[in-house]
Amino acid sequence: KGFTVPMDKWLQEPLQPLLCEKVLSREDFLGIETDRAYLKFLNRRLLKGDPSVAWGLWMLLSLALWEEAHLQERI
Numbered sequence: 001k002g003f004t005v006p007m008d009k010w011l012q013e014p015l016q017p018l019l020c021e022k023v024l025s026r027e028d029f030l031g032i033e034t035d036r037a038y039l040k041f042l043n044r045r046l047l048k049g050d051p052s053v054a055w056g057l058w059m060l061l062s063l064a065l066w067e068e069a070h071l072q073e074r075i
Contacts, residue, residue, distance in 0.1 A: 008054035011046055011061075019043065019057060022064040029063055030071075 011019055024039050039060070042053045 007058050008046060008049075008051035011054055011057055015061070016047075019061055022068070023057065023060045026064060029060065030067060 020043075024036065024043055026034055026036070026039075028034055039057075042057060045053050046057060
């Protein structure tokens with residue numbers, strides 16, 4: 001069966017500073033403007049214990065780190 005990944009716990013605790021730096025402070029992803037107020041709203045829900053937003057925030061964090069590693073070096 002495998003195991004579940006505690007993404008919500010990781011994003012609430014050890015990865016919260018990285019999430020704030022790389023996702024919540026972003027103006028855009030791949031040149032597409034973000035709704036920073038909504039991203040902060042999702043983060044507040046996460047911090048209040050709502051695990052349903054964790055995977056979406058994780059995908060944005062992954063995208064931000066990928067963009068930083070692979071696209072910024074070409075600019």
